[in-house]
Amino acid sequence: MRRPGPRTACDRPRDPSPGATLREELSRRAFFPVAVSESWKWALARFFYDVYDPDDVYMEEIVSALQIEIEQLLAASEPEVELLLVEVLSGTTLRLFIDHSDGVTLALCERVSGHLSDYRERYSLEVSSPGQDRPLTKPQHYARFLGRRARVRLRDAPHKSVTGELLGVSERDVTIAAADAVVTIPYEQIVRSNLVPGS
Secondary structure (H helix, E strand, O other): OOOOOOOOEEEEOOOOOOOOOHHHHHHOOOOOOOOOOHHHHHHHOOOOOOOOOOOOHHHHHHHHHHHHHHHHHHHHHOOOOEEEEEEEEOOOEEEEEEEOOOOOOHHHHHHHHHHOHHHHOOOEEEEEOOOOOOEOOOHHHHHHOOOOEEEEEEOOOOOOEEEEEEEEEOOOEEEEEEOOOEEEEEHHHEEEEEEOOOO
């Protein structure tokens, strides 16, 4: 199994529109309905988790649509690139974590950044490899790293997390051997999940 290497990043800042907020910027975009499987819905609603209240249904719907839009764009321009996670920081920085079977290089980050020129008009853009604390955002990510340790932050308890060995995964939940018990966590209760470096 290929282990993730050191994180690299390509950061090309652009000044955002004066006074623009993330909600205003995204509200002006036109999104089209896309069929999404049940196993994807839990993940798509949590990509920009760091900035807004996770119970804001309106924002979840908008950022889910934006996640799909970026994935479709990269699928057409860089089909071998996997988009792992998208974050918006302070309403002005758009951060993408990507992966590639041959590794993530600075040149790849620059190419991906170039494909996202529309977003660079309004946001500072960061494109990075996942690093050793790789985000887990899809059921297949958990399945790929069974046996590794992960830290899972829970949705209904923002200051609580569960850390332990990944034991099992299904389309609905993931099972982790924590320090005091084996727990099964439904995906909809997960705000964010990462591998523990060095595990």
